[in-house]
Amino acid sequence: MDRYGIFVDGSWQETGEWEDVRNKFTGEVLARVSVASREDVARAVRAARLAADRGPLPAYQRYEILLRARDLLTERVEDFARTIAAESGKPLKEARVEVSRAVQTLTLSGEEAKRIHGEGVPVEAAPGAENRLAFTIRAPVGVVCAISPFNFPLNLAAHKIAPALAAGNAVVHKPAGTTPLTAAKLCQVLVDAGLPPGYLNLVFGPGARVGDWLLEDPEIDMYTFTGSPAIGERIKAKSGLRRVTLELGNNSAVIVHKDAELATAARLSAARAFANAGQVCISVQRIYVQKDILDAFSDELVRATQALKVGDPLDPGTDVGPMISEAEAARAEDWVHEAVEGGAKLLTGGTREGPLFQPTVLADVHASMKVVCNEVFAPVVTVIRYDTIDEAIEAVNDSHYGLQAGIFTESLEVAMEAARRIRVGGVMVNDTSSFRADLMPYGGVKGSGMGREGPKYAVEEMTDLKVIVLNLKGAR
Ligand SMILES: NC(=O)c1ccc[n+]([C@@H]2O[C@H](COP(=O)([O-])OP(=O)(O)OC[C@H]3O[C@@H](n4cnc5c(N)ncnc54)[C@H](O)[C@@H]3O)[C@@H](O)[C@H]2O)c1
Numbered sequence: 311m312d313r314y315g316i317f318v319d320g321s322w323q324e325t326g327e328w329e330d331v332r333n334k335f336t337g338e339v340l341a342r343v344s345v346a347s348r349e350d351v352a353r354a355v356r357a358a359r360l361a362a363d364r365g366p367l368p369a370y371q372r373y374e375i376l377l378r379a380r381d382l383l384t385e386r387v388e389d390f391a392r393t394i395a396a397e398s399g400k401p402l403k404e405a406r407v408e409v410s411r412a413v414q415t416l417t418l419s420g421e422e423a424k425r426i427h428g429e430g431v432p433v434e435a436a437p438g439a440e441n442r443l444a445f446t447i448r449a450p451v452g453v454v455c456a457i458s459p460f461n462f463p464l465n466l467a468a469h470k471i472a473p474a475l476a477a478g479n480a481v482v483h484k485p486a487g488t489t490p491l492t493a494a495k496l497c498q499v500l501v502d503a504g505l506p507p508g509y510l511n512l513v514f515g516p517g518a519r520v521g522d523w524l525l526e527d528p529e530i531d532m533y534t535f536t537g538s539p540a541i542g543e544r545i546k547a548k549s550g551l552r553r554v555t556l557e558l559g560n561n562s563a564v565i566v567h568k569d570a571e572l573a574t575a576a577r578l579s580a581a582r583a584f585a586n587a588g589q590v591c592i593s594v595q596r597i598y599v600q601k602d603i604l605d606a607f608s609d610e611l612v613r614a615t616q617a618l619k620v621g622d623p624l625d626p627g628t629d630v631g632p633m634i635s636e637a638e639a640a641r642a643e644d645w646v647h648e649a650v651e652g653g654a655k656l657l658t659g660g661t662r663e664g665p666l667f668q669p670t671v672l673a674d675v676h677a678s679m680k681v682v683c684n685e686v687f688a689p690v691v692t693v694i695r696y697d698t699i700d701e702a703i704e705a706v707n708d709s710h711y712g713l714q715a716g717i718f719t720e721s722l723e724v725a726m727e728a729a730r731r732i733r734v735g736g737v738m739v740n741d742t743s744s745f746r747a748d749l750m751p752y753g754g755v756k757g758s759g760m761g762r763e764g765p766k767y768a769v770e771e772m773t774d775l776k777v778i779v780l781n782l783k784g785a786r
C-alpha cells in the first residue's frame with residue numbers, strides 16, 4: 311500500500327502517526343499518510359520562512375518551474391483523475407476536467423510570474439519633491455499558508471500554491487483530511503519540475519489540530535483559505551493583522567426570466583446543480599423561475615435530472631458519485647425531509663443509499679427552509695416562483711452569501727439590471743452561477759469571503775505594494 315510522509319524542506323518525512331485515506335464509494339483503504347505533530351508543523355513553517363528570507367527565485371525560474379510542472383501534470387492526467395475520483399468521490403469525467411483546469415491554473419500562474427511589475431509615481435508633482443523619482447514594486451508577502459478543501463483537491467490547491475510561488479513566496483500547504491493524496495502528487499509534480507527545497511512544504515492532519523497550530527504560528531505572513539464559512543471566520547479572527555484571502559460558501563441562485571431559452575436554462579441548471587454531487591461552492595441551489603414558465607421549466611429540469619446516472623465515480627459513465635461521507639449525505643437527507651414536512655413538494659429524488667444521495671428537485675419551498683437559506687452542498691436544488699424581476703432580485707439578495715449568481719434572459723436591459731443589483735462577486739448572464747474560467751477574478755462578498763483568486767488577482771493579494779523614492783540630489 312502507498313504511504314506518503316509530510317514534505318518539509320525538500321524531503322518526504324514519515325512522522326510515526328498514520329491516517330488511512332479511503333475510497334469514498336467502496337470504503338476501501340487507498341493509502342496512508344503521515345499526520346504532522348506540532349513540532350512538524352513548526353518545522354514546515356520554519357523551512358518556508360528560511361526560503362522566503364533567502365529571497366524569491368528569479369522570475370524567469372519561477373516561470374520555468376511552473377510551466378515544467380504544467381507539462382508533468384499533463385503527462386500524469388490519468389493518474390491524477392483516478393486519484394481524485396477515488397479519494398473525493400468525484401466522477402471520473404469531472405475529475406479529468408479538474409486536471410485540465412489545473413493545467414490551465416499552472417500555465418496562467420507561470421505566465422503571471424513574468425508580468426509582476428510596479429509603476430512610475432509622479433512624485434515630483436508634489437511641492438517640495440521636485441528632485442525625486444518614485445516608482446512602485448510588488449514584493450512577495452513572504453510565507454503563505456494555503457488551506458484547501460476536499461471538493462476540488464487539485465485545482466483549488468493549485469489556485470493557491472501556483473500564484474504564491476509565481477509571486478516569489480514560500481508556501482506551507484494543508485489539504486483537507488479526506489483528500490491528501492492529490493495534494494501529495496501535486497507537491498511531487500512541483501518538486502520534479504525543479505522547485506528548490508523550502509519553497510513548498512506539505513503537512514497532513516486534522517484541521518482542528520494542524521489548522522490551529524498553523525494559525526498560531528507567527529512566522530506565517532498570509533493565509534489563503536478555501537472552505538466553510540465557520541472555519542473562514544475562525545481564520546479571520548485568529549490571523550490578527552496578517553493578510554487573509556477567504557473563499558467560502560454560497561447558496562447560489564439563478565434567475566430564469568420569462569423570455570429565457572428554456573431548454574438551455576433547464577439543461578445547464580441540472581448539470582450544474584448536481585456536478586460533484588452538488589458539492590461545489592457555486593453549485594445551483596435556488597432557481598427563481600418567472601411564473602408563466604414555471605411548469606414548463608420544472609418539467610424540463612426534472613427530465614434532465616432523472617437522466618443522470620448515479621453510482622461509482624470510477625465508472626466512466628457516472629454523472630453523480632457519492633458525497634464526501636455518509637454523514638454529509640445523511641445531513642442532506644434530513645434537510646430535505648425537514649423541507650417536505652414544512653410543505654415543500656419533492657419533484658424527484660430525496661432518497662439515500664450510504665453516501666449516495668439521489669439528485670433531488672424541490673418545489674413550493676419557503677425562504678426560511680435550510681435547503682434555501684443555508685448552503686446545502688449536496689445534490690439538492692429548489693425551484694421558486696416569482697412574478698416581477700424586482701421580486702426575483704430581492705429574493706436572490708436575501709442571503710448571507712454572495713459568491714456568484716446567474717440569469718437567463720434575452721433582454722440586455724433585464725440582464726444588466728440584475729447584474730448591477732445582485733450583491734455577489736460575479737454574475738453570469740445566460741449561464742448558471744457555476745460558470746468559472748480559471749483566469750477570471752473569483753471570490754465573494756458578504757458571508758462568501760474576501761479577496762479574489764484567479765492567478766493575476768491572487769498574485770496581487772500575495773504581494774505587497776512598495777514605493778521607492780530616489781532623492782536625485784542625494785543627501786544635500
Ligand atoms: N468559495 C470557494 O471558492 C469555495 C470553493 C470550494 C469549497 N468552498 C466551501 O468549502 C466548504 C466545503 O469544503 P470543506 O468541507 O473541505 O471545508 P472545511 O472548512 O471543513 O475544510 C477546509 C479546510 O480547512 C481545514 N480546517 C478545518 N478546521 C480548521 C481549523 N480550525 N483551522 C484551520 N483549518 C481548518 C480543513 O482541514 C480543510 O483543509 C463549503 O462550504 C464550500 O462552499 C468554497
Ligand SMILES: O=C[C@H](O)CS(=O)(=O)O
Nearest residue numbers: 461462589590591592746
Ligand atoms: O467549489 C467551489 C469551486 O471554487 C468551484 S470551481 O472549481 O472553481 O469551479
